[in-house]
Amino acid sequence: MIGIVDYGMGNLFSVSKALERLNADYFISGDKDELLNADALLLPGVGSFRDAMEVLQAETIKEFAATGKPLLGICLGMQLLFEESDENGLTKGLGLLPGRVRRFPGTNAAGETYKVPHMGWNKLEFVTSSPLLKGLEEDYVYFVHSYYVRAENSDVLLAKADYHEEVSAVVGKDNIFGMQFHPEKSSKLGIALLKNFLNLVEERIRYDDTHDLSSD
Numbered sequence: 001m002i003g004i005v006d007y008g009m010g011n012l013f014s015v016s017k018a019l020e021r022l023n024a025d026y027f028i029s030g031d032k033d034e035l036l037n038a039d040a041l042l043l044p045g046v047g048s049f050r051d052a053m054e055v056l057q058a059e060t061i062k063e064f065a066a067t068g069k070p071l072l073g074i075c076l077g078m079q080l081l082f083e084e085s086d087e088n089g090l091t092k093g094l095g096l097l098p099g100r101v102r103r104f105p106g107t108n109a110a111g112e113t114y115k116v117p118h119m120g121w122n123k124l125e126f127v128t129s130s131p132l133l134k135g136l137e138e139d140y141v142y143f144v145h146s147y148y149v150r151a152e153n154s155d156v157l158l159a160k161a162d163y164h165e166e167v168s169a170v171v172g173k174d175n176i177f178g179m180q181f182h183p184e185k186s187s188k189l190g191i192a193l194l195k196n197f198l199n200l201v202e203e204r205i206r207y208d209d210t211h212d213l214s215s216d
Contacts, residue, residue, distance in 0.1 A: 003038030010044030018184035045076025049085040078178030141186035
C-alpha cells in the first residue's frame with residue numbers, strides 16, 4: 001500500500017491517477033500513524049520550499065525514511081529531501097540527501113537571458129545504474145520548476161538534464177529517491193519510472209516477509 005503524503009501542497013490528483021493506471025493500491029493522508037504503516041511513501045509538492053517545510057510533518061517523514069521502506073519525492077517533494085534551499089531565504093530541508101536547492105539565475109555564462117521557470121520537455125541523461133532506471137532508455141520528461149538541485153554528492157545522482165545548468169533530475173540513495181520532473185505527466189518514461197519504483201516496493205515487501213518468516 002502506497003501512502004501519498006497530504007500536506008496541502010501536492011498535486012495529489014495526477015499522482016493518484018498515475019498509480020491507478022499502474023493498478024497500485026494507495027491512500028492519501030496526513031495522519032502520522034497511517035503514513036508510517038504504509039509500504040512506501042510518495043511525497044509530491046507544488047509551490048514554495050519554505051511554505052512546505054512549515055506545514056510538512058518533517059519528523060514523520062524522517063521516521064519513515066529510517067525504516068528503510070521506499071520513499072519517493074516528486075518535484076518540490078524531491079527538493080524537500082535535500083539539506084537546504086535558497087528559496088525565500090535560506091530554509092532547512094529534510095536533510096535525507098546531501099545538496100542544496102538553488103534558483104535558476106536566468107542568465108547564462110554569455111550574459112544571455114533565458115526563461116524562468118523552466119517549463120517543458122527535456123531529455124534525461126542516465127548517469128549511473130539503478131533499479132529505478134532498470135530496463136529504461138533515455139527519453140524526454142516534463143519539468144515545471146524555478147529552482148533546481150545541485151547534488152553535493154555525485155553518488156546520489158542517477159540521471160540529469162540540462163537547462164542552462166546541470167539539473168539533478170533523478171536522485172537516489174538507499175531507500176530514498178527523488179524526481180525533479182513530473183513522472184505522472186511524462187508519458188511512457190514517466191510511467192515506467194513509477195513502475196520501477198513500485199517494483200522496488202514489492203521487493204521490499206517480499207524481503208520483509210521472508211525476514212519475518214526466518215525470525216520465527
